[in-house]
Amino acid sequence: MRDKRNDSSTEEKILIAARLVFIEKGLAGARMQDIADRAEINKAMLHYYFKNKEMLFEVIFREMAGKLFPHFERLMDSDLNFFDKIRSIVSSYIEVIMQNPYIPLFVMNEMNKNPEMGIKNFFEAQKPGFVRKLRDSIEESVKEDLIQPINPIHLIMNIFSMCAFPFIAKPMIKLLTGIEDDDFKNMMEQRKILVAEFIINSIRK
Amino acid sequence: MRDKRNDSSTEEKILIAARLVFIEKGLAGARMQDIADRAEINKAMLHYYFKNKEMLFEVIFREMAGKLFPHFERLMDSDLNFFDKIRSIVSSYIEVIMQNPYIPLFVMNEMNKNPEMGIKNFFEAQKPGFVRKLRDSIEESVKEDLIQPINPIHLIMNIFSMCAFPFIAKPMIKLLTGIEDDDFKNMMEQRKILVAEFIINSIRK
DNA sequence: AGCTTTGTTAACCAAATGGTTAATTAATTG
DNA sequence: CAATTAATTAACCATTTGGTTAACAAAGCT
Structure with a gap:
């Protein structure tokens, strides 16, 4: 398992990408595949780290x-x-x-x-x-x-x-x-x- | 053919419903079926009167x-x-x-x-x-x-x-x-x- | 009336989308 | 090192979604 404190950990890459996509498109317009692509990770990773679209969105929105x-x-x-x-x-x-x-x-x-x-x-x-x-x-x-x-x-x-x-x-x-x-x-x-x-x-x- | 100047013509019903749905959900979040349901018309009518989602949206946005x-x-x-x-x-x-x-x-x-x-x-x-x-x-x-x-x-x-x-x-x-x-x-x-x-x-x- | 145009419907379709799974690889730990 | 756990991938799946089609009904017109 990679060091979580590493800024380019998968989780961090997801958050960076999610910020971009959600801000650009909003919750309704954002696509999970788009977030995965920008994070350069497999789409399944999104659901591994954050249960679903809404959960991921909530993290970003709160931020x-x-x-x-x-x-x-x-x-x-x-x-x-x-x-x-x-x-x-x-x-x-x-x-x-x-x-x-x-x-x-x-x-x-x-x-x-x-x-x-x-x-x-x-x-x-x-x-x-x-x-x-x-x-x-x-x-x-x-x-x-x-x-x-x-x-x-x-x-x-x-x-x-x-x-x-x-x-x-x-x-x-x-x-x-x-x-x-x-x-x-x-x-x-x-x-x-x-x-x-x-x-x-x-x-x- | 129904009188177009009648306020409850199909076209008018679509516009009324589209206003509601687009304003509530935005372009990305709006669903054509939702608009059709609220207008109480068949979904195909949306494409008959307005070519597609973007065209219908444009009318509402302009308004x-x-x-x-x-x-x-x-x-x-x-x-x-x-x-x-x-x-x-x-x-x-x-x-x-x-x-x-x-x-x-x-x-x-x-x-x-x-x-x-x-x-x-x-x-x-x-x-x-x-x-x-x-x-x-x-x-x-x-x-x-x-x-x-x-x-x-x-x-x-x-x-x-x-x-x-x-x-x-x-x-x-x-x-x-x-x-x-x-x-x-x-x-x-x-x-x-x-x-x-x-x-x-x-x-x- | 008969023909044409306009309006309407239900069923259908392909693509997109959120989400899952099973198998695989990489770490971690005892 | 073997066994367990965590991370990752590709393929898959069910549903939703925008959009189409073909058949049908209603007006309009001559």
């Missing part, structure tokens, strides 16, 4: 859903002031998504098509504690009269909307603006600062 | 992509001031999506999975002229020193992000906040005003 909510607790616990926390979250979050730009659409879509997945997977694994901390921090800042009164849920929606949506709408944006991948990346780089200032501009007293 | 960009030209041409145009766009757009909340995710996802669809379908049909007019209007408002300088593309992204993203992320939002459909609808109703003011607050001088 991706996890990446969608990075661990920003330390950031929230830091002694940055409220506005710098916003700046930091926006910038970090856009950076994280830029590393895996396909994840938001993948997760949102599969949660939508496969509603039971959400509950089964997400809560048992990790609920994003930093969202709660962000909410508390907003409430506190409102009470301290540092920012204008706003429903924290709406503000949080606004933040993540402006960070994540452009990646979800990328094909449409490219079509409408005619920009190419390089320029898109530059724009998202700009947004790290732009979106944060846009938000702060709006809520500061 | 949905069209709904994603309503005709707001008149709104842009109106004599409302810039801020009222923003208010009007945000409110109308959220209202439109509330009527068809599944459309943004459906269109974005299928454009992503089926990249050739975008060009083939979207441009030949209708490019949203109001987006261009909105961009011009933003540029003008910046020049007139009515609003702070901002790249129009980014501002437009911000507007549509905050309008559309919550509908795309609905399952996640429900999971994280614990709210139900009724409350979600209420929140989106609030956003018609909240998002517009959030934007105006941010850009006004």
Whole structure:
């Protein structure tokens, strides 16, 4: 038996291939043979390591859903002031998504098509504690009269909307603006600062 | 031969069923038999009226992509001031999506999975002229020193992000906040005003 | 009415797909 | 080293799936 810690073990090769295929085609569109081919292994190996398509998919989905909510607790616990926390979250979050730009659409879509997945997977694994901390921090800042009164849920929606949506709408944006991948990346780089200032501009007293 | 203008003609029944199934399952996940069953017609009829799965899908996709960009030209041409145009766009757009909340995710996802669809379908049909007019209007408002300088593309992204993203992320939002459909609808109703003011607050001088 | 076009059905078909099996090889262990 | 266990392969299988066909029914037309 090969060393499991070896990165090119069969299991690892399967996971690498499965990530590619599931993200590209989704659960319904993915083909087991396609995954096997890309992993350069026999199709039976897929069922040997992961019982079936759904099980394999669940592993990948969990992984991706996890990446969608990075661990920003330390950031929230830091002694940055409220506005710098916003700046930091926006910038970090856009950076994280830029590393895996396909994840938001993948997760949102599969949660939508496969509603039971959400509950089964997400809560048992990790609920994003930093969202709660962000909410508390907003409430506190409102009470301290540092920012204008706003429903924290709406503000949080606004933040993540402006960070994540452009990646979800990328094909449409490219079509409408005619920009190419390089320029898109530059724009998202700009947004790290732009979106944060846009938000702060709006809520500061 | 039945009257084609009759709404419950076979062709119309197929389209109604196809909308449901494609939106629920996507192109890859949709089954021709499922569409036939829901339309209560023989499966061969699908191929009689629409050559094959892809052709039928294309009709539905085009329809949905069209709904994603309503005709707001008149709104842009109106004599409302810039801020009222923003208010009007945000409110109308959220209202439109509330009527068809599944459309943004459906269109974005299928454009992503089926990249050739975008060009083939979207441009030949209708490019949203109001987006261009909105961009011009933003540029003008910046020049007139009515609003702070901002790249129009980014501002437009911000507007549509905050309008559309919550509908795309609905399952996640429900999971994280614990709210139900009724409350979600209420929140989106609030956003018609909240998002517009959030934007105006941010850009006004 | 008789002929043609349009609409509809049930049965059928080939290819694709998820999954299994039995035999084989490579490690592991006592 | 022999025996056991884990890993791998090729061939196979049952079902599903998109699509077709041939026969039949209903309109439309002259």
